[in-house]
Amino acid sequence: MEDHYDIIVVGAGVAGLSTALAGVEQLVEAGTEDISIAVLERSSREMRGGSSRWTGAYLRMADGSTVSDNFIEDMMAFSEGYSDEKIVRRLAAEAPDALDWLGQQGVAFEHLPTIFLTAARPRLLPVGGGKAVVERLADKVESYGVEILYETAFQRLVYEDGRLAGIEVGTPQGTALLKTKAVVLASGGFEGNPEMLARYFPHPVHRLRNISPGGEHNKGEGIEAALAVGAKPAGEFNSFHAEPVDPRSRMPEAVVMLFPYGILVNKLGVRFADEGEETIDETYERISRSFLTQPGQTAYCICDQRVFEIPNYHHALGTDAEPVTAATPEELAEKLGLPKAALRDTIENYNKACAQNATAAFLPLRKDGNAARGIAPGKSNWAMPLTKLPYVAWPLVCSIVFTYGGIATDTESQVLDRDDRPIPGLYAAGEITGLYYGKYPGATSFLRGAVYGRIAGRNAANFVADRG
Numbered sequence: 001m002e003d004h005y006d007i008i009v010v011g012a013g014v015a016g017l018s019t020a021l022a023g024v025e026q027l028v029e030a031g032t033e034d035i036s037i038a039v040l041e042r043s044s045r046e047m048r049g050g051s052s053r054w055t056g057a058y059l060r061m062a063d064g065s066t067v068s069d070n071f072i073e074d075m076m077a078f079s080e081g082y083s084d085e086k087i088v089r090r091l092a093a094e095a096p097d098a099l100d101w102l103g104q105q106g107v108a109f110e111h112l113p114t115i116f117l118t119a120a121r122p123r124l125l126p127v128g129g130g131k132a133v134v135e136r137l138a139d140k141v142e143s144y145g146v147e148i149l150y151e152t153a154f155q156r157l158v159y160e161d162g163r164l165a166g167i168e169v170g171t172p173q174g175t176a177l178l179k180t181k182a183v184v185l186a187s188g189g190f191e192g193n194p195e196m197l198a199r200y201f202p203h204p205v206h207r208l209r210n211i212s213p214g215g216e217h218n219k220g221e222g223i224e225a226a227l228a229v230g231a232k233p234a235g236e237f238n239s240f241h242a243e244p245v246d247p248r249s250r251m252p253e254a255v256v257m258l259f260p261y262g263i264l265v266n267k268l269g270v271r272f273a274d275e276g277e278e279t280i281d282e283t284y285e286r287i288s289r290s291f292l293t294q295p296g297q298t299a300y301c302i303c304d305q306r307v308f309e310i311p312n313y314h315h316a317l318g319t320d321a322e323p324v325t326a327a328t329p330e331e332l333a334e335k336l337g338l339p340k341a342a343l344r345d346t347i348e349n350y351n352k353a354c355a356q357n358a359t360a361a362f363l364p365l366r367k368d369g370n371a372a373r374g375i376a377p378g379k380s381n382w383a384m385p386l387t388k389l390p391y392v393a394w395p396l397v398c399s400i401v402f403t404y405g406g407i408a409t410d411t412e413s414q415v416l417d418r419d420d421r422p423i424p425g426l427y428a429a430g431e432i433t434g435l436y437y438g439k440y441p442g443a444t445s446f447l448r449g450a451v452y453g454r455i456a457g458r459n460a461a462n463f464v465a466d467r468g
């Protein structure tokens with residue numbers, strides 16, 4: 001099989017669909033509708049949307065036209081200055097416009113409850129989550145006659161006489177060559193490729209869970225293909241965005257974000273983190289990653305009945321598995337498979353440290369200064385003794401939301417080579433681009449998909465129109 005499309009977009013997540021829609025809008029506006037665009041998608045139509053489909057898609061926005069305070073400063077500080085500041089600045093500058101554009105496609109935004117009962121920065125959410133965005137964009141793209149080729153997986157870039165000439169794809173019918181003039185890679189990270197994860201990550205990866213079925217489709221071919229033609233790598237290849245999930249649940253994003261109100265212990269029945277150091281939106285990622293260095297890469301969140309008095313506590317529970325309940329530390333240890341004496345000592349010592357130091361009223365929705373000191377590690381906030389029995393506990397493992405390592409692009413979404421020169425005809429947007437290092441600045445990844453997808457779409461359309 002051999003076919004031709006002027007522009008091929010790889011991936012039908014928020015980045016790829018924003019690319020395709022902005023591209024076709026640009027072509028219509030310029031009166032060059034004869035230029036053809038195709039979107040390739042590895043999944044079936046029903047599962048389209050990649051990770052974007054499964055996310056609540058929190059956006060780091062104060063409102064539809066203003067990014068959250070310190071947007072640029074936070075992104076640069078969290079990466080210790082390693083993120084490309086030019087990319088961050090354009091993201092901040094164009095985020096309001098991208099939201100306005102998504103609004104024109106029929107997406108509504110509201111300040112809805114999130115999984116974080118306490119948060120340092122506001123988040124705006126699309127009503128219906130990422131799925132609503134993906135479905136609106138895909139319908140719109142198709143309404144322009146753009147083909148979305150499902151169950152078609154990009155494999156490699158094909159060059160002829162030094163010029164980008166096409167791509168090789170895998171389909172249920174076999175391998176095919178699609179000829180093209182421009183390619184936009186928007187195929188996500190490599191969270192769905194255990195071999196790549198093992199190549200880059202420092203710890204065993206077989207216990208790492210993908211947080212949603214979407215990530216399973218992201219196997220990193222786009223990254224490898226771009227690197228193979230000389231693209232520059234960017235982003236922290238041996239790190240990823242993490243969330244704590246209940247391994248018993250098969251739900252997407254089966255999080256338990258209640259540990260600030262209790263304790264976290266490992267398989268030895270011992271605490272290993274300050275559960276209340278900061279608001280949970282600032283700590284959950286680091287704490288989730290710390291599970292990877294605990295025995296069996298597993299932790300247990302133990303609370304008492306006080307947790308159910310916290311307003312909207314259920315928003316912090318994505319798991320559909322019931323908590324383990326027990327009237328005594330020994331019974332809890334038995335049920336969780338933990339050493340009894342160690343867990344009893346941990347709870348007793350923690351309760352004593354809370355009783356000695358608690359000064360203020362328990363204020364679950366902001367940092368309340370109730371600290372547990374004189375134990376190691378201490379706890380900085382929400383340290384209330386676990387005395388409202390029975391205990392409730394959830395097992396937790398670290399899940400992978402998306403990988404950080406990817407390819408370098410400039411602010412025009414052009415893929416850069418290792419001398420920082422754009423590779424002609426090759427663009428990339430979304431998770432496939434390497435931006436993050438260290439701590440993830442929450443609620444920016446979906447946004448960058450929309451912002452840089454639109455930029456990629458417009459530029460690819462211009463590139464092909466100029467080339468004739």
Ligand SMILES: Cc1cc2nc3c(=O)[nH]c(=O)nc-3n(C[C@H](O)[C@H](O)[C@H](O)COP(=O)(O)OP(=O)(O)OC[C@H]3O[C@@H](n4cnc5c(N)ncnc54)[C@H](O)[C@@H]3O)c2cc1C
Pocket residue numbers: 010011012013014015016040041042043048049050051052053054055056057058059130152153154155186187188189211212214215217218219220221222252253401402429430431432442443444445446447449
């Ligand atoms: C549960 C969950 C919660 C999240 N929460 C947030 C949040 O609140 N805020 C936020 O900003 N971010 C969040 N994220 C991250 C964010 O959703 C993603 O980083 C972003 O949506 C990625 O968009 P994308 O278009 O780059 O990739 P994706 O949406 O993953 O799309 C990539 C597409 O490419 C396809 N594909 C992959 N390889 C190939 C191939 N070889 N050939 C053809 N197609 C291919 C995939 O099937 C997929 O459809 C969350 C992610 C998850 C899973």
